Amino acid sequence: MTIALTVIGGFLGAGKTTLLNRVLQGRHGRRVMVLVNDFGSINIDAELIAGRQGRTLELKNGCACCTVGGDLMAALLDLQRRPDRPDDLIIEASGVSDPMRIAEIGLADPDYRLNAVVVVVDAERVRALAADRYMGDTVLRQLAAADLLVLGKLDLIDEAQGDAVRAWLKATVPHVRMVPSRYGAVAEEILFLDADHPKTADHVHGHAPHADFATWSAETSRPIDRGRFAEAMAALPPGVVRAKGVLRFADDDSTRPAVFHMVGRRMSIEPLAEPADTQPGSRLVAIGIPGALGPDGLWPLLNEALR
Numbered sequence: 001m002t003i004a005l006t007v008i009g010g011f012l013g014a015g016k017t018t019l020l021n022r023v024l025q026g027r028h029g030r031r032v033m034v035l036v037n038d039f040g041s042i043n044i045d046a047e048l049i050a051g052r053q054g055r056t057l058e059l060k061n062g063c064a065c066c067t068v069g070g071d072l073m074a075a076l077l078d079l080q081r082r083p084d085r086p087d088d089l090i091i092e093a094s095g096v097s098d099p100m101r102i103a104e105i106g107l108a109d110p111d112y113r114l115n116a117v118v119v120v121v122d123a124e125r126v127r128a129l130a131a132d133r134y135m136g137d138t139v140l141r142q143l144a145a146a147d148l149l150v151l152g153k154l155d156l157i158d159e160a161q162g163d164a165v166r167a168w169l170k171a172t173v174p175h176v177r178m179v180p181s182r183y184g185a186v187a188e189e190i191l192f193l194d195a196d197h198p199k200t201a202d203h204v205h206g207h208a209p210h211a212d213f214a215t216w217s218a219e220t221s222r223p224i225d226r227g228r229f230a231e232a233m234a235a236l237p238p239g240v241v242r243a244k245g246v247l248r249f250a251d252d253d254s255t256r257p258a259v260f261h262m263v264g265r266r267m268s269i270e271p272l273a274e275p276a277d278t279q280p281g282s283r284l285v286a287i288g289i290p291g292a293l294g295p296d297g298l299w300p301l302l303n304e305a306l307r
């Protein structure tokens with residue numbers, strides 16, 4: 001039997017890991033493995049995946065659609081030879097990748113068949129991102145690659161705005177079905193799409209490079225002051241479009257670290273859902289337009305927040 005391949009794409013912070021976690025928690029009876037490709041030297045995404053032990057593979061050091069194609073092929077080959085070979089492989093693409101390109105790399109291996117390319121859309125931000133001079137092409141390419149659009153974050157906008165986003169998506173990618181989803185609440189469906197995707201064959205082979213994004217990361221073993229951390233993050237320049245971290249605050253004596261998300265200017269800090277085998281210390285990564293942060297990257301900000 002071939003392994004069904006599902007690629008989850010979507011722009012930085014759209015909600016890909018949230019959807020993936022819902023799939024992993026679902027009662028679908030399938031043996032699912034996941035492969036995450038974060039776009040930085042510290043792969044925080046792998047830490048944020050629920051029940052990840054034994055079923056999460058990581059692709060580090062670059063964007064799978066551009067630089068790590070060879071690593072991806074090697075990982076796929078390895079997986080289908082394992083005794084605990086899965087029924088399904090879900091690849092969570094990095095937020096800047098072209099998910100169709102990743103699907104194509106996967107399909108070069110005859111042991112895999114493409115179930116679907118699922119693209120998560122941040123309903124609050126998608127139109128502004130698509131119109132952005134720097135990020136627009138990447139976003140539009142992702143939308144066009146989808147067999148299914150999962151329209152998340154409708155809870156952050158009102159009904160009229162939600163209708164306008166739907167109408168815009170319908171006009172922009174008329175052939176693509178979309179489903180609304182709050183925090184990935186369509187997860188059960190996505191393993192069983194078995195999409196008919198003529199687009200894969202038609203897709204222009206070769207790779208039109210997407211805009212360059214820079215990543216920054218910083219780590220510390222010292223506790224972090226919550227108030228000063230929030231102030232430091234609020235001071236990030238607009239060119240930093242996404243940041244996330246697994247953090248240990250000085251005022252929190254639980255063993256459970258906190259998870260920090262910044263998507264655009266929206267920030268949240270919550271306890272890590274499943275703290276089982278997380279690393280000690282704190283880690284922070286950010287992604288944005290090259291040059292948005294100075295040569296020391298996140299370090300000055302993180303240092304300000306230490307106690």
Ligand SMILES: Nc1nc2c(ncn2[C@@H]2O[C@H](COP(=O)(O)OP(=O)(O)OP(=O)(O)O)[C@@H](O)[C@H]2O)c(=O)[nH]1
Nearest residue numbers: 011012013014015016017018095152153182183261
């Ligand atoms: N309000 C709201 N927030 C959501 C929804 N889905 C996801 N989020 C939040 O959006 C933030 C980013 O979610 P992730 O799932 O980490 O996004 P991602 O696409 O995996 O991010 P990258 O891998 O960094 O590109 C988190 O704070 C989520 O809780 C939703 O439907 N509504």
